[in-house]
Amino acid sequence: MPQYLVCNYIPDDFDPSTVTEAMMEEIHALNRELIAAGARKFACGISPAANAKTVQRRSDGTVTVTDGPYIETKEHMGGFWILEAANLDEALAWAKKAAISCNVPGEVRELLFYPAPEQV
Numbered sequence: 820m821p822q823y824l825v826c827n828y829i830p831d832d833f834d835p836s837t838v839t840e841a842m843m844e845e846i847h848a849l850n851r852e853l854i855a856a857g858a859r860k861f862a863c864g865i866s867p868a869a870n871a872k873t874v875q876r877r878s879d880g881t882v883t884v885t886d887g888p889y890i891e892t893k894e895h896m897g898g899f900w901i902l903e904a905a906n907l908d909e910a911l912a913w914a915k916k917a918a919i920s921c922n923v924p925g926e927v928r929e930l931l932f933y934p935a936p937e938q939v
Contacts (some may be wrong), residue, residue, distance in 0.1 A: 820903050820904070820905060821903070821904060821905075821906065821910075821929055821930075822860060822901055822902065822903050822904075822929070822930040822932075823901070823902050823903075823904055823907070823910035823927055823928065823929050823930060824899055824900075824901060824926075824927070824928045824929075824930060825899065825900045825901075825902055825910060825913060825914045825917055825925060825926075825927050826896050826897075826898065826899035826900075826925055826926050827896070827897050827898055827899070827917060827918070827921045827923045827924070827925040828894040828895065828896060828897060828923055828924050828925060828926070829894065829895065829897035829923055830893060830894050831867075831868060831869075831892075831893055831894065831895060833867075833897065842920070842921070842922065845919070845920040846920045846921060848920070849916050849917060849920045850862060852916075853900065853902065853913065857903070858902045858903055858904060858909075858913060859900060859901075859902060860900075860901040860902060860903055861900070861901040862898070862899065862900040862901070863898060863899065864897060864898035865896060865897065865898060865899070867895070868887065868888045868895035868896075869887065871886075871887055871888040871889075871895075872884055872885070872886060872887075873885045873886075873887065873888060873889040875889075894924075897921075897923065898921075900913070900917065901930070907927070907929065910927050910929075911927055914926075914927045
């Protein structure tokens, strides 16, 4: 069965103190529903974009490490779920519930799995 990344986006100036107990309960309720349906494989929040490090391979083969996210934007990923769903429509149905629970926009992408190196 396909797996999907369902992520949510928060503004760079997001204030965690604005998250209410009611909002957290909505998110917990969604997670309980996902678990009961057998759809949730993994879920978590992630640290602010200001804590990000970007790695980039240069033409000479060296790798540089810089502070911050790779792309400059006013929003960044705040958390995500890895879901198992029959198809994109089912993953989108869960993502709609996530957008309501978290009260932020999000994104859905199918995860692509390639053969393991030992299988090639």
